[in-house]
Amino acid sequence: MSDKTRIEWTDATWNPTTGCTKVSEGCRNCYAMTFAERFRDVKGHYFENGFDVTLREDKIHVPATWKRPRRIFVNSMSDLFHENVPFKYMARVFSIMRRSPQHQFQVLTKRPERMLEFMEWYQQTLDSDFAGRFKLPFPNVWLGVSVENQKAADERIPLLLRTPAAVRFLSCEPLLGRVDLSPYLTQVDTVTDDDGRDYTVNIPRVDWVIAGGESGPKARPMHPEWVWSLRDQCVDAGVPFFFDQWGEWAPSPTPGIHTRDICMSENGQYDTAGPDYICVFNESDGTWLRRVGKKKAGRMLDGRTWDEFPTQGGVPIDTTQP
Numbered sequence: 001m002s003d004k005t006r007i008e009w010t011d012a013t014w015n016p017t018t019g020c021t022k023v024s025e026g027c028r029n030c031y032a033m034t035f036a037e038r039f040r041d042v043k044g045h046y047f048e049n050g051f052d053v054t055l056r057e058d059k060i061h062v063p064a065t066w067k068r069p070r071r072i073f074v075n076s077m078s079d080l081f082h083e084n085v086p087f088k089y090m091a092r093v094f095s096i097m098r099r100s101p102q103h104q105f106q107v108l109t110k111r112p113e114r115m116l117e118f119m120e121w122y123q124q125t126l127d128s129d130f131a132g133r134f135k136l137p138f139p140n141v142w143l144g145v146s147v148e149n150q151k152a153a154d155e156r157i158p159l160l161l162r163t164p165a166a167v168r169f170l171s172c173e174p175l176l177g178r179v180d181l182s183p184y185l186t187q188v189d190t191v192t193d194d195d196g197r198d199y200t201v202n203i204p205r206v207d208w209v210i211a212g213g214e215s216g217p218k219a220r221p222m223h224p225e226w227v228w229s230l231r232d233q234c235v236d237a238g239v240p241f242f243f244d245q246w247g248e249w250a251p252s253p254t255p256g257i258h259t260r261d262i263c264m265s266e267n268g269q270y271d272t273a274g275p276d277y278i279c280v281f282n283e284s285d286g287t288w289l290r291r292v293g294k295k296k297a298g299r300m301l302d303g304r305t306w307d308e309f310p311t312q313g314g315v316p317i318d319t320t321q322p
Contacts, residue, residue, distance in 0.1 A: 008299065008307075009210055009242050010073040010106055016060045016093050017078040017085055019053040023110050025176055026148035029218045032077045053084040060092060063100045074107045081114040090118050091125060098138050108144045108171055110152075112159035115143065119163050137164040142310075144169035144208075149177040157184045157206070167207045167310045173244055174214030177268055178226045181206070185237035208240050208310040213247025215294040221249035223287060225266050231306065240308035243301045250297035255288035262289050 005013050022030065033051045040050030063072055074080060074097075080090060097105045109115050119136060126134045137143075143165035145156040153170075160168055161184065172179060184206050192198050211230045213222035227243065234241035252261050263286045264270035270289075299305055 005073070005076075007073060007076070008244050009071075009309075011070040012066070013073045013076040014059070014063055014105075015075055015077045016056055016096075017053060017075060017080060017082070017089075018047070018056060019049070019051045019077070020079045020082055021053075024146075024148065024152055026110070026146055026152065026174060029174075029214060029216050029220075031216055034216070036077065053078065053082050055085065055089055060096060063096060063103055063105075066100075067102065069102045069104075071104045071106060074105050079109050079111055080107055081109045081111040081118060083111070083114060087118055087121055091122055094122060094138070094141070097141050098134065101140050104140050104142060106142045106144065106169070108146060108169075110146045110156070112145050112156045112163065116159050116163045123164075137166045139166045141165065142167035142169055142208075144171055146170075147172045147179060148174055150179050153179050153181065153184070157181075161205055168205070169208035169210065169310065170206055171210045172230060173210060173212035174220065174247065175211055175222050175226050175230070176214075176220060178223075178229055178266065181209070181230065181233050182237075185233060185239050206239060208242070208308075209234050210242045210244055212244030212299075213249060213297075215245065215247045219248035221262060221264055221270060221289050221291075222247060223264050223266055223268070223289075224251055225287070227301065231301065240310050241306050242308055243299055243306040245294060245299045246297035248291050248294055248297065249289045250292050252288035252290040258290055260291040262291075263287070264289055 005011065007013070018032075018036065020027075020030070020033065022028070022033075027033075036047040036051040039045040039047040042048055074093070080093060097103075123136050126132075126136070143160065143163055145152075145160045147153045147156060147170045157170070160170075170181070187205055188200050190198050190200055209230060211227050213227075214220050231241050231243070233239075249262075252258070255261065262270045265286060
């Protein structure tokens with residue numbers, strides 16, 4: 001937990017819980033698990049229990065002590081909606097977020113079915129305990145799901161769209177395949193103007209998309225076409241797009257002449273260069289990538305950075321003011 005972070009799309013992290021268990025391919029090389037498990041059984045260490053799910057009671061009130069507005073990523077070292085986190089504890093976390101309106105809280109999960117179940121339970125609790133004075137969604141709480149491939153998109157996004165949230169977002173990171181978001185980005189609706197004329201408009205359903213490649217010693221490469229496709233889908237739908245990183249692998253500047261070069265097809269197959277450094281796939285399908293490290297690979301996409309953020313009520317959300 002820190003009021004500063006290297007994560008590009010947020011300002012701070014807050015971990016009222018730590019620990020998790022793997023549920024899909026995006027979890028295979030989990031950085032948080034790798035870090036925490038290094039300290040398992042180290043007596044007195046914060047991660048003495050490794051990556052076991054742990055409720056961090058001493059951290060739950062921290063955001064209320066931060067006066068300067070921040071975007072806060074909730075549980076960078078866990079999943080708030082893990083089955084081992086009780087609803088009553090989640091409710092305490094949401095109450096802190098509600099009582100800290102100076103911040104925007106970004107809650108990301110791979111368990112949208114439990115998120116939806118909790119939100120329904122929580123609204124009933126609010127209605128019962130506070131006589132209907134508080135209604136979901138809270139304006140400063142963003143809810144998102146991780147989408148690493150099409151399977152995750154089709155399983156998780158429909159549940160996200162059923163969940164009340166001021167901002168709904170997707171983290172397509174690590175991006176492990178081509179993803180078609182078109183069924184989820186916009187919906188067509190009919191609007192009547194002041195003169196009584198009807199016309200159709202595209203209304204955003206997902207408010208923000210983050211995309212990026214994988215980092216770490218076992219990072220899998222990301223085909224450029226996958227991220228270009230996501231960017232283009234967002235541009236066409238008018239949905240803000242944020243490109244976080246290439247990860248460990250980036251398009252090769254001099255294809256096929258380095259031992260760290262691989263040739264990759266759009267379907268995710270890849271291999272080292274064949275004889276005479278010829279791509280093992282046909283030229284129309286093969287793309288060269290090189291492992292250069294996260295820092296050198298950077299986050300430029302087509303000669304620019306993509307740092308778009310969502311809006312609420314048509315007004316850009318600004319957390320930079322004191």
